Amino acid sequence: MGRPTSLSIVFAAFLAATACLPSKAHAQTPVWAEEFDGPGIETDNWVFDWGTGAHLGLWGWGNGELQYYTDRPENARIEDGVLIIEARREDYEGSPFTSARLKTENRMAFKYGTLEARIRLPDMANGLWPAYWLLGATGVWPMRGEIDIMEAGNLEAINDGVVNRWIGGAVHWAGPNGEHWMHHDSRVHDTNLNENFHIYKLTWDDQFIRTFIDDIEYFAIDISPIEAASLHELHKPHFLLLNLAVGGQYTGIMDAGGVTAPLPGRMEIDYVRLYQDHPDSELHLGEYAVGPVPPPRFGVFTERSDLAGALDYADDTNLFIWHNLTDISAGVEPYEGESVWAFRANAGEWFGMGVHTAPKDMSNYAGGSLKFHMRTASAAPFRIGVKPPGPSEFWLPFNAGGEQYGLVRDGEWHEVTIPLSAFAGLDLSSVEQMFMLVADPYGENVDIFIDNVYYLAPESDIFEDGFEAIEADRD
Secondary structure (H helix, E strand, O other), X not given: OOOOOOOOOXXXXXXXXXXXXXXXXXXXXXXEEEOOOOOOOOOOOOEEEOEOOHHHOOHXXXXXXXXXXXXXXXXXXXXXXEEEEEEEEEEEOOEEEEEOEEEOOOOOEEEOEEEEEEEEOOOOOOOEEEEEEEEEOOOOOOOOOEEEEEEOOXXXXXXXXXXXXXXXXXXXXXXXXXXXXXXXXXXXXXXXXXXXXXXXXXXXXXXXXXXXXXXXXXXXXXXXXXXXXXXXXHHOOEEEEEEEEEOEOOOOEOOXXXXXXXXOEEEEEEEEEEEEOOOOOEEEOOOOOOOEOOOOEEEEEOOOOXXXXXXXXXXXXXXXXXXXOEEOOOOOOOOOOOOOEEEEEOOOOOEEEEEEEEEEEOHHHOOOEEEEEEEOOOOOOEEEEEEOOOOOOEEEEEOOOOOEOOEXXXXXXXXXXXXXXXXXXXXXXXXXXXXXXXXXXXXXXXXXXXXXXXXXXXXXXXXXXXXXXXHHHHO
Protein backbone atom coordinates (compact mmCIF):
# COMPACT_ATOMS: atom_id res chain seq x y z
CA MET A 1 0.00 0.00 0.00
CA GLY A 2 3.06 2.28 -0.07
CA ARG A 3 3.49 4.75 -2.88
CA PRO A 4 6.53 5.39 -5.14
CA THR A 5 8.76 8.46 -5.09
CA SER A 6 11.20 9.85 -7.63
CA LEU A 7 13.94 7.66 -6.13
CA SER A 8 11.77 4.55 -6.14
CA ILE A 9 13.05 2.91 -9.29
CA VAL A 10 16.80 3.37 -8.84
CA PHE A 11 17.40 -0.36 -8.66
CA ALA A 12 14.32 -1.48 -10.58
CA ALA A 13 16.08 -2.27 -13.86
CA PHE A 14 18.83 -4.26 -12.13
CA LEU A 15 16.36 -6.18 -9.96
CA ALA A 16 13.95 -6.87 -12.81
CA ALA A 17 16.77 -8.16 -14.99
CA THR A 18 17.79 -10.71 -12.36
CA ALA A 19 14.25 -11.71 -11.39
CA CYS A 20 14.01 -14.25 -14.18
CA LEU A 21 16.64 -16.47 -12.56
CA PRO A 22 15.32 -19.61 -10.85
CA SER A 23 14.68 -19.55 -7.12
CA LYS A 24 15.63 -22.20 -4.60
CA ALA A 25 13.08 -24.97 -4.14
CA HIS A 26 12.26 -26.18 -0.63
CA ALA A 27 9.79 -28.68 0.73
CA GLN A 28 6.93 -26.84 2.39
CA THR A 29 5.25 -27.64 5.71
CA PRO A 30 2.02 -25.96 6.88
CA VAL A 31 2.81 -23.80 9.93
CA TRP A 32 -0.09 -21.33 10.26
CA ALA A 33 -3.55 -21.00 8.78
CA GLU A 34 -6.72 -18.97 9.08
CA GLU A 35 -9.73 -20.83 7.67
CA PHE A 36 -12.36 -18.37 8.98
CA ASP A 37 -14.43 -21.26 10.31
CA GLY A 38 -15.51 -19.63 13.56
CA PRO A 39 -18.61 -17.57 14.20
CA GLY A 40 -16.51 -14.42 14.60
CA ILE A 41 -13.16 -12.98 13.67
CA GLU A 42 -10.47 -14.64 15.80
CA THR A 43 -8.83 -11.97 17.95
CA ASP A 44 -5.89 -14.27 18.67
CA ASN A 45 -5.00 -13.90 14.98
CA TRP A 46 -6.25 -10.45 13.97
CA VAL A 47 -6.36 -6.87 15.16
CA PHE A 48 -8.08 -3.96 13.44
CA ASP A 49 -6.75 -0.67 12.20
CA TRP A 50 -9.28 2.10 12.64
CA GLY A 51 -10.06 5.63 11.57
CA THR A 52 -8.53 7.71 8.79
CA GLY A 53 -4.90 7.49 9.89
CA ALA A 54 -5.13 11.02 11.32
CA HIS A 55 -4.05 9.73 14.75
CA LEU A 56 -0.76 8.77 13.09
CA GLY A 57 -0.41 12.03 11.20
CA LEU A 58 -1.25 10.06 8.03
CA TRP A 59 -4.48 11.60 6.73
CA GLY A 60 -6.12 9.12 4.37
CA TRP A 61 -3.55 6.54 5.55
CA GLY A 62 -0.86 8.48 3.72
CA ASN A 63 -2.50 7.81 0.33
CA GLY A 64 -5.47 10.19 0.24
CA GLU A 65 -7.90 7.33 0.94
CA LEU A 66 -11.51 8.31 1.63
CA GLN A 67 -12.73 5.58 4.01
CA TYR A 68 -12.94 5.36 7.79
CA TYR A 69 -11.81 1.92 8.99
CA THR A 70 -13.93 0.32 11.71
CA ASP A 71 -14.19 -3.00 13.52
CA ARG A 72 -17.99 -3.14 13.12
CA PRO A 73 -19.64 -6.26 11.67
CA GLU A 74 -21.03 -4.02 8.93
CA ASN A 75 -17.46 -3.73 7.65
CA ALA A 76 -15.83 -7.03 8.70
CA ARG A 77 -17.48 -10.32 9.55
CA ILE A 78 -17.49 -14.04 8.79
CA GLU A 79 -20.23 -15.56 6.62
CA ASP A 80 -20.31 -19.29 5.81
CA GLY A 81 -16.58 -19.75 6.44
CA VAL A 82 -15.54 -16.65 4.48
CA LEU A 83 -14.16 -13.37 5.80
CA ILE A 84 -16.11 -10.45 4.35
CA ILE A 85 -14.47 -7.02 4.23
CA GLU A 86 -17.17 -4.61 3.11
CA ALA A 87 -16.81 -1.01 1.94
CA ARG A 88 -19.94 1.07 2.40
CA ARG A 89 -20.99 4.54 1.31
CA GLU A 90 -22.12 6.20 4.53
CA ASP A 91 -21.25 9.31 6.50
CA TYR A 92 -19.22 8.12 9.47
CA GLU A 93 -17.10 10.27 11.78
CA GLY A 94 -16.70 12.84 9.03
CA SER A 95 -15.78 10.37 6.27
CA PRO A 96 -17.99 9.48 3.27
CA PHE A 97 -17.18 5.74 3.33
CA THR A 98 -16.42 2.96 5.81
CA SER A 99 -14.44 -0.24 5.41
CA ALA A 100 -12.06 -2.46 7.39
CA ARG A 101 -8.38 -3.32 7.61
CA LEU A 102 -7.29 -6.43 9.51
CA LYS A 103 -3.71 -7.31 10.40
CA THR A 104 -1.74 -9.96 12.31
CA GLU A 105 0.56 -7.41 13.96
CA ASN A 106 1.75 -8.77 17.32
CA ARG A 107 -0.18 -11.97 16.54
CA MET A 108 1.76 -13.59 13.68
CA ALA A 109 4.87 -12.56 11.76
CA PHE A 110 7.13 -14.62 9.53
CA LYS A 111 10.24 -14.57 7.41
CA TYR A 112 10.41 -16.66 4.23
CA GLY A 113 7.80 -19.17 3.13
CA THR A 114 4.80 -19.63 0.87
CA LEU A 115 1.68 -17.67 1.78
CA GLU A 116 -1.49 -18.26 -0.18
CA ALA A 117 -4.99 -16.90 0.12
CA ARG A 118 -8.17 -17.70 -1.77
CA ILE A 119 -9.83 -14.35 -2.50
CA ARG A 120 -12.66 -12.93 -4.52
CA LEU A 121 -12.28 -9.25 -5.30
CA PRO A 122 -15.11 -6.73 -5.47
CA ASP A 123 -16.23 -4.91 -8.60
CA MET A 124 -13.63 -2.12 -8.54
CA ALA A 125 -15.01 0.07 -11.33
CA ASN A 126 -14.15 2.59 -10.13
CA GLY A 127 -12.61 3.58 -6.83
CA LEU A 128 -12.21 0.39 -4.78
CA TRP A 129 -8.69 -0.68 -3.84
CA PRO A 130 -8.38 -4.18 -2.29
CA ALA A 131 -5.01 -5.31 -0.95
CA TYR A 132 -3.35 -8.43 0.50
CA TRP A 133 0.09 -7.42 1.77
CA LEU A 134 2.86 -7.56 4.38
CA LEU A 135 4.60 -4.98 6.58
CA GLY A 136 7.84 -5.42 8.47
CA ALA A 137 7.24 -6.35 12.10
CA THR A 138 9.67 -3.74 13.41
CA GLY A 139 10.96 -0.38 12.29
CA VAL A 140 9.57 2.77 10.73
CA TRP A 141 8.35 2.77 7.09
CA PRO A 142 10.05 2.48 4.63
CA MET A 143 12.91 1.10 6.77
CA ARG A 144 10.59 -1.67 7.98
CA GLY A 145 9.91 -2.94 4.42
CA GLU A 146 6.65 -3.76 2.66
CA ILE A 147 5.60 -6.59 0.34
CA ASP A 148 2.40 -6.04 -1.66
CA ILE A 149 1.32 -9.54 -2.68
CA MET A 150 -1.80 -8.35 -4.47
CA GLU A 151 -3.48 -5.00 -4.93
CA ALA A 152 -5.97 -3.87 -7.54
CA GLY A 153 -8.04 -0.86 -8.61
CA ASN A 154 -5.10 1.04 -10.12
CA LEU A 155 -5.61 4.30 -12.07
CA GLU A 156 -3.72 2.92 -15.08
CA ALA A 157 -6.08 -0.04 -15.19
CA ILE A 158 -9.07 2.30 -14.93
CA ASN A 159 -7.80 4.36 -17.85
CA ASP A 160 -7.19 1.20 -19.93
CA GLY A 161 -10.67 -0.18 -19.18
CA VAL A 162 -9.32 -3.33 -17.46
CA VAL A 163 -9.70 -2.42 -13.78
CA ASN A 164 -11.47 -5.69 -12.89
CA ARG A 165 -8.77 -7.77 -14.61
CA TRP A 166 -5.66 -5.91 -13.44
CA ILE A 167 -3.52 -6.99 -10.44
CA GLY A 168 -0.19 -5.71 -9.21
CA GLY A 169 2.63 -6.73 -6.89
CA ALA A 170 5.34 -4.56 -5.36
CA VAL A 171 7.99 -4.26 -2.67
CA HIS A 172 9.02 -1.11 -0.82
CA TRP A 173 12.19 -0.57 1.16
CA ALA A 174 14.67 2.11 2.19
CA GLY A 175 17.80 3.08 0.34
CA PRO A 176 21.12 3.61 2.15
CA ASN A 177 20.07 7.11 3.26
CA GLY A 178 16.55 6.10 4.32
CA GLU A 179 14.92 7.22 1.05
CA HIS A 180 11.97 5.24 -0.32
CA TRP A 181 12.74 2.74 -3.08
CA MET A 182 10.34 0.31 -4.72
CA HIS A 183 9.92 -2.24 -7.50
CA HIS A 184 6.56 -3.26 -8.98
CA ASP A 185 4.95 -5.19 -11.81
CA SER A 186 1.45 -6.19 -12.87
CA ARG A 187 -0.72 -8.50 -14.99
CA VAL A 188 -3.97 -8.13 -16.87
CA HIS A 189 -5.76 -11.39 -16.17
CA ASP A 190 -7.89 -13.30 -18.68
CA THR A 191 -11.14 -12.93 -16.72
CA ASN A 192 -12.72 -10.48 -14.32
CA LEU A 193 -11.32 -11.01 -10.82
CA ASN A 194 -14.62 -10.13 -9.16
CA GLU A 195 -16.47 -13.04 -10.81
CA ASN A 196 -14.72 -15.92 -9.04
CA PHE A 197 -12.31 -16.80 -6.27
CA HIS A 198 -8.61 -17.03 -7.20
CA ILE A 199 -5.57 -18.20 -5.27
CA TYR A 200 -3.06 -15.40 -4.72
CA LYS A 201 0.32 -16.75 -3.64
CA LEU A 202 3.58 -15.35 -2.36
CA THR A 203 6.83 -17.31 -2.43
CA TRP A 204 9.64 -15.73 -0.42
CA ASP A 205 13.12 -17.03 0.28
CA ASP A 206 16.61 -15.59 0.64
CA GLN A 207 16.88 -15.16 -3.15
CA PHE A 208 13.49 -14.10 -4.53
CA ILE A 209 10.07 -12.69 -3.78
CA ARG A 210 7.45 -13.81 -6.32
CA THR A 211 3.68 -13.48 -6.51
CA PHE A 212 1.18 -15.59 -8.45
CA ILE A 213 -2.48 -15.80 -9.37
CA ASP A 214 -3.56 -19.43 -9.81
CA ASP A 215 0.15 -20.31 -10.26
CA ILE A 216 0.65 -17.67 -12.98
CA GLU A 217 3.50 -15.37 -11.93
CA TYR A 218 2.90 -11.61 -12.19
CA PHE A 219 5.67 -10.15 -10.03
CA ALA A 220 9.25 -11.13 -9.12
CA ILE A 221 12.28 -9.48 -7.57
CA ASP A 222 15.76 -10.76 -6.80
CA ILE A 223 16.47 -9.81 -3.18
CA SER A 224 19.86 -11.52 -2.95
CA PRO A 225 22.02 -8.39 -3.58
CA ILE A 226 21.36 -7.27 0.00
CA GLU A 227 24.23 -4.83 0.36
CA ALA A 228 24.22 -3.52 -3.22
CA ALA A 229 20.51 -2.69 -3.15
CA SER A 230 20.13 -2.02 0.60
CA LEU A 231 17.56 -4.83 0.88
CA HIS A 232 18.07 -5.76 4.53
CA GLU A 233 14.44 -5.17 5.54
CA LEU A 234 13.19 -7.72 3.00
CA HIS A 235 15.03 -10.41 4.97
CA LYS A 236 13.23 -9.72 8.26
CA PRO A 237 9.86 -10.92 9.64
CA HIS A 238 6.69 -9.29 8.31
CA PHE A 239 3.04 -9.44 9.38
CA LEU A 240 -0.04 -9.79 7.17
CA LEU A 241 -2.72 -7.23 6.28
CA LEU A 242 -6.03 -7.54 4.43
CA ASN A 243 -8.02 -4.42 3.58
CA LEU A 244 -10.38 -2.73 1.16
CA ALA A 245 -9.68 0.98 0.65
CA VAL A 246 -11.89 3.50 -1.14
CA GLY A 247 -10.34 6.10 -3.41
CA GLY A 248 -6.87 7.50 -2.93
CA GLN A 249 -3.78 8.07 -5.05
CA TYR A 250 -3.62 4.47 -6.25
CA THR A 251 -7.05 4.79 -7.86
CA GLY A 252 -6.58 8.42 -8.90
CA ILE A 253 -9.94 9.21 -7.27
CA MET A 254 -9.58 11.79 -4.53
CA ASP A 255 -13.19 12.77 -3.79
CA ALA A 256 -16.33 10.83 -2.94
CA GLY A 257 -18.19 11.91 -6.07
CA GLY A 258 -15.65 10.16 -8.27
CA VAL A 259 -16.28 6.72 -6.74
CA THR A 260 -18.61 4.84 -9.10
CA ALA A 261 -17.97 1.25 -7.93
CA PRO A 262 -21.17 -0.46 -6.77
CA LEU A 263 -21.44 -0.24 -2.99
CA PRO A 264 -21.53 -2.01 -0.65
CA GLY A 265 -18.50 -3.71 -2.20
CA ARG A 266 -17.14 -6.95 -0.75
CA MET A 267 -13.67 -8.43 -0.66
CA GLU A 268 -14.12 -12.11 0.27
CA ILE A 269 -11.31 -14.23 1.76
CA ASP A 270 -11.89 -17.99 2.02
CA TYR A 271 -8.60 -18.84 3.75
CA VAL A 272 -4.99 -17.80 4.31
CA ARG A 273 -2.31 -20.52 4.69
CA LEU A 274 1.39 -20.27 5.43
CA TYR A 275 3.95 -22.96 4.58
CA GLN A 276 7.62 -22.98 5.58
CA ASP A 277 10.73 -25.14 5.45
CA HIS A 278 13.47 -22.79 4.29
CA PRO A 279 16.48 -23.33 6.61
CA ASP A 280 16.42 -19.64 7.62
CA SER A 281 12.64 -19.24 7.90
CA GLU A 282 11.11 -17.76 11.05
CA LEU A 283 7.62 -17.88 12.53
CA HIS A 284 6.66 -15.59 15.40
CA LEU A 285 3.33 -16.11 17.15
CA GLY A 286 2.77 -13.15 19.44
CA GLU A 287 6.49 -12.74 20.00
CA TYR A 288 6.52 -9.21 18.63
CA ALA A 289 4.03 -8.12 21.28
CA VAL A 290 6.46 -6.45 23.68
CA GLY A 291 6.46 -7.86 27.22
CA PRO A 292 5.89 -5.68 30.29
CA VAL A 293 8.23 -2.69 30.28
CA PRO A 294 10.43 -2.90 33.40
CA PRO A 295 10.17 -0.19 36.07
CA PRO A 296 10.96 2.29 37.46
CA ARG A 297 11.23 4.75 34.51
CA PHE A 298 10.57 4.42 30.79
CA GLY A 299 11.64 7.25 28.54
CA VAL A 300 9.33 8.71 25.90
CA PHE A 301 11.51 11.74 25.06
CA THR A 302 14.34 12.19 27.55
CA GLU A 303 18.07 11.80 27.86
CA ARG A 304 18.19 11.20 31.61
CA SER A 305 20.56 8.44 32.69
CA ASP A 306 18.43 6.36 35.06
CA LEU A 307 15.93 4.76 32.65
CA ALA A 308 14.92 1.10 32.53
CA GLY A 309 14.29 1.58 28.80
CA ALA A 310 13.22 4.17 26.25
CA LEU A 311 11.47 4.56 22.90
CA ASP A 312 13.73 4.16 19.88
CA TYR A 313 12.93 6.80 17.27
CA ALA A 314 15.28 5.11 14.81
CA ASP A 315 13.43 1.80 15.01
CA ASP A 316 9.78 1.50 16.05
CA THR A 317 8.72 5.02 17.08
CA ASN A 318 7.63 8.18 15.25
CA LEU A 319 6.76 11.69 16.37
CA PHE A 320 3.77 12.66 14.23
CA ILE A 321 2.77 16.31 13.80
CA TRP A 322 -0.93 16.16 13.11
CA HIS A 323 -1.61 19.80 12.26
CA ASN A 324 -0.42 23.41 12.63
CA LEU A 325 2.83 22.99 14.52
CA THR A 326 6.09 24.47 13.27
CA ASP A 327 9.43 23.33 14.68
CA ILE A 328 11.22 26.26 16.38
CA SER A 329 13.78 24.20 18.31
CA ALA A 330 16.84 25.78 16.68
CA GLY A 331 18.63 27.75 19.36
CA VAL A 332 16.26 26.68 22.15
CA GLU A 333 17.96 25.40 25.31
CA PRO A 334 16.45 22.05 26.39
CA TYR A 335 15.46 21.37 29.97
CA GLU A 336 17.92 18.46 29.94
CA GLY A 337 20.13 16.77 27.40
CA GLU A 338 20.57 18.11 23.88
CA SER A 339 17.10 17.77 22.32
CA VAL A 340 13.81 19.55 22.92
CA TRP A 341 10.35 19.67 21.39
CA ALA A 342 9.72 23.31 20.55
CA PHE A 343 6.70 24.25 18.44
CA ARG A 344 4.77 27.31 17.35
CA ALA A 345 1.03 27.01 16.70
CA ASN A 346 -0.53 29.67 14.51
CA ALA A 347 -3.68 31.42 15.63
CA GLY A 348 -7.04 30.32 14.27
CA GLU A 349 -6.29 26.61 13.68
CA TRP A 350 -6.30 23.56 15.92
CA PHE A 351 -3.00 21.80 16.49
CA GLY A 352 -1.78 18.46 17.73
CA MET A 353 1.03 15.91 17.91
CA GLY A 354 1.50 12.32 19.04
CA VAL A 355 4.25 9.79 19.74
CA HIS A 356 3.36 6.49 18.04
CA THR A 357 5.22 3.26 18.72
CA ALA A 358 4.85 -0.49 18.45
CA PRO A 359 2.45 -1.42 21.28
CA LYS A 360 4.12 -1.44 24.69
CA ASP A 361 2.90 -3.29 27.79
CA MET A 362 2.99 -0.54 30.43
CA SER A 363 1.15 -2.54 33.10
CA ASN A 364 4.10 -2.16 35.48
CA TYR A 365 3.30 1.56 35.53
CA ALA A 366 -0.34 1.25 36.64
CA GLY A 367 -0.68 3.51 39.67
CA GLY A 368 2.33 5.52 38.52
CA SER A 369 2.52 8.73 36.53
CA LEU A 370 3.31 10.39 33.23
CA LYS A 371 5.91 13.09 33.83
CA PHE A 372 7.33 15.80 31.60
CA HIS A 373 8.72 19.32 31.72
CA MET A 374 6.90 22.06 29.87
CA ARG A 375 7.13 25.80 29.45
CA THR A 376 4.61 28.14 27.85
CA ALA A 377 3.29 31.61 28.50
CA SER A 378 -0.12 30.83 27.05
CA ALA A 379 -3.08 30.51 29.38
CA ALA A 380 -5.19 28.76 26.71
CA PRO A 381 -6.52 25.21 27.31
CA PHE A 382 -5.12 22.02 25.77
CA ARG A 383 -5.36 18.27 26.32
CA ILE A 384 -2.76 15.56 27.01
CA GLY A 385 -3.59 12.03 25.87
CA VAL A 386 -2.53 8.38 25.87
CA LYS A 387 -3.94 5.76 23.51
CA PRO A 388 -4.00 1.96 23.23
CA PRO A 389 -4.43 0.26 19.82
CA GLY A 390 -7.94 0.67 18.43
CA PRO A 391 -10.39 3.56 18.44
CA SER A 392 -10.27 4.50 22.15
CA GLU A 393 -8.39 7.64 23.19
CA PHE A 394 -7.88 8.91 26.74
CA TRP A 395 -7.52 12.65 27.22
CA LEU A 396 -6.93 14.86 30.23
CA PRO A 397 -7.86 18.56 29.93
CA PHE A 398 -5.55 21.35 31.04
CA ASN A 399 -7.96 24.17 31.66
CA ALA A 400 -7.37 27.80 30.77
CA GLY A 401 -4.90 29.55 33.07
CA GLY A 402 -3.85 28.62 36.57
CA GLU A 403 -1.60 25.85 37.89
CA GLN A 404 -2.53 22.28 37.06
CA TYR A 405 -0.51 19.09 37.66
CA GLY A 406 2.48 21.35 38.35
CA LEU A 407 2.27 23.44 35.16
CA VAL A 408 2.59 27.20 35.66
CA ARG A 409 1.99 29.42 32.60
CA ASP A 410 4.87 31.83 33.18
CA GLY A 411 7.17 30.92 30.28
CA GLU A 412 9.57 28.99 32.56
CA TRP A 413 10.24 25.23 32.78
CA HIS A 414 7.95 23.40 35.20
CA GLU A 415 7.60 19.70 35.93
CA VAL A 416 4.18 18.24 35.12
CA THR A 417 3.10 15.05 36.89
CA ILE A 418 -0.10 13.35 35.71
CA PRO A 419 -1.25 10.29 37.68
CA LEU A 420 -1.98 7.58 35.11
CA SER A 421 -5.15 6.86 37.08
CA ALA A 422 -6.42 10.26 35.86
CA PHE A 423 -6.89 8.66 32.42
CA ALA A 424 -9.99 6.85 33.65
CA GLY A 425 -10.49 3.43 32.03
CA LEU A 426 -7.07 3.32 30.32
CA ASP A 427 -5.72 -0.23 29.95
CA LEU A 428 -1.95 0.05 30.21
CA SER A 429 -1.29 -3.50 29.02
CA SER A 430 -0.99 -2.17 25.46
CA VAL A 431 -0.14 1.45 24.66
CA GLU A 432 0.76 2.69 21.17
CA GLN A 433 0.44 6.48 21.59
CA MET A 434 2.66 7.18 24.60
CA PHE A 435 2.13 10.94 24.61
CA MET A 436 -0.33 13.15 22.71
CA LEU A 437 -1.14 16.85 22.83
CA VAL A 438 -4.04 18.60 21.09
CA ALA A 439 -5.75 21.97 21.35
CA ASP A 440 -8.60 23.82 19.70
CA PRO A 441 -7.80 27.02 17.77
CA TYR A 442 -6.18 29.79 19.78
CA GLY A 443 -6.75 33.51 19.22
CA GLU A 444 -3.02 34.19 18.97
CA ASN A 445 0.20 32.42 18.05
CA VAL A 446 1.48 30.18 20.83
CA ASP A 447 4.92 28.69 21.58
CA ILE A 448 5.12 25.39 23.46
CA PHE A 449 8.26 23.66 24.76
CA ILE A 450 8.33 20.08 26.08
CA ASP A 451 11.22 17.95 27.35
CA ASN A 452 12.08 15.09 29.72
CA VAL A 453 8.96 12.99 29.00
CA TYR A 454 8.84 9.61 30.77
CA TYR A 455 6.65 7.16 32.65
CA LEU A 456 7.32 6.63 36.36
CA ALA A 457 6.24 3.41 38.10
CA PRO A 458 4.45 3.60 41.49
CA GLU A 459 6.54 3.74 44.65
CA SER A 460 9.38 5.27 42.64
CA ASP A 461 9.04 8.86 43.89
CA ILE A 462 11.72 8.23 46.51
CA PHE A 463 14.22 8.06 43.68
CA GLU A 464 13.02 11.24 41.99
CA ASP A 465 14.35 13.66 44.61
CA GLY A 466 17.87 12.36 44.15
CA PHE A 467 17.76 12.80 40.39
CA GLU A 468 16.29 16.29 40.64
CA ALA A 469 19.04 17.25 43.07
CA ILE A 470 21.63 16.04 40.57
CA GLU A 471 19.92 18.08 37.85
CA ALA A 472 19.92 21.18 40.06
CA ASP A 473 23.62 20.79 40.83
CA ARG A 474 24.35 20.39 37.11
CA ASP A 475 22.43 23.55 36.28
